Amino acid sequence: MINEALVNVIKHARATSATVSLRRHDHALRIEVTDDGVGGADRTRGTGLAGLADRVAAAGGTFELESTPGSGTRLRAELPYD
Numbered sequence: 001m002i003n004e005a006l007v008n009v010i011k012h013a014r015a016t017s018a019t020v021s022l023r024r025h026d027h028a029l030r031i032e033v034t035d036d037g038v039g040g041a042d043r044t045r046g047t048g049l050a051g052l053a054d055r056v057a058a059a060g061g062t063f064e065l066e067s068t069p070g071s072g073t074r075l076r077a078e079l080p081y082d
Helices: 002-013 048-058
Strands: 018-025 028-035 062-066 073-080
Touching: 002 018, 002 028, 002 048, 002 073, 048 062, 048 073
Parallel strands: none
Antiparallel strands: 018 028, 028 073, 062 073
């Protein structure tokens, strides 16, 4: 997930920086990738973000995308673990 998110930053965001954070939250691993790019990412356009969301869901996790045009992008996934 992290690799694909960072590839999207490089290919599409025109960002000057990106941040990756990992932390445990209850019985899940929370992964967050943020950038300061152009924003406007939409998982209904193309297959990259939709495929990423599908893979997270298949693992029993949740996927969130926030990407306001002009304000960068934040991807968050929570993946369960025991």
